[in-house]
Amino acid sequence: MQLTFTGRVIEWRGPAPYCFVPVPDQESADIGEVTFTTSLFPKDGSCLLPLKQAVRRPEGPAAGDDVRVELTVRC
Template sequence: MAWEFEAELIEWRGPAPFVFAPLPVELFAEVKEAARGLMYWGQIPVIATIGGTEFDTAMWPKDGRFLLPIKVAVQRAERIDVGDVVIARVRLPDERD
């Protein structure tokens, strides 16, 4: 199963600044249920696509939704940054289109 969503990229400052695409709140339960058995420490491994760039990462929960981290290489390849609105697609790693 894959999920496609539109998100405004946000920054969250932890030990270093990271850019994230927050999944819509209404997808939280569905994604969590589909990822049963794949979750570790609350994180879900996914294969994500933004524009023409596909990448592996892990989403984690925050404030009742999942955050999709956007790697610097993806930000550069797609010329995106905090405040930009993107269409993102995520799927679980054991699933094919």
């Protein structure tokens, strides 16, 4: 499954700060219909896509920035 969307980077404070891009509702619903193993985080009926610090450093997106995401979900 190939998904493309634009989302706003959010910061989640916990034991360590994490940055995520919320996956839109329709795309989350489509993902929910497939069985898979991934690092997507379920949250309130939707999904959050984690952005690793190693990925953010070269590109520079931070909390509040809009990013374009191309996501491949493999079953």
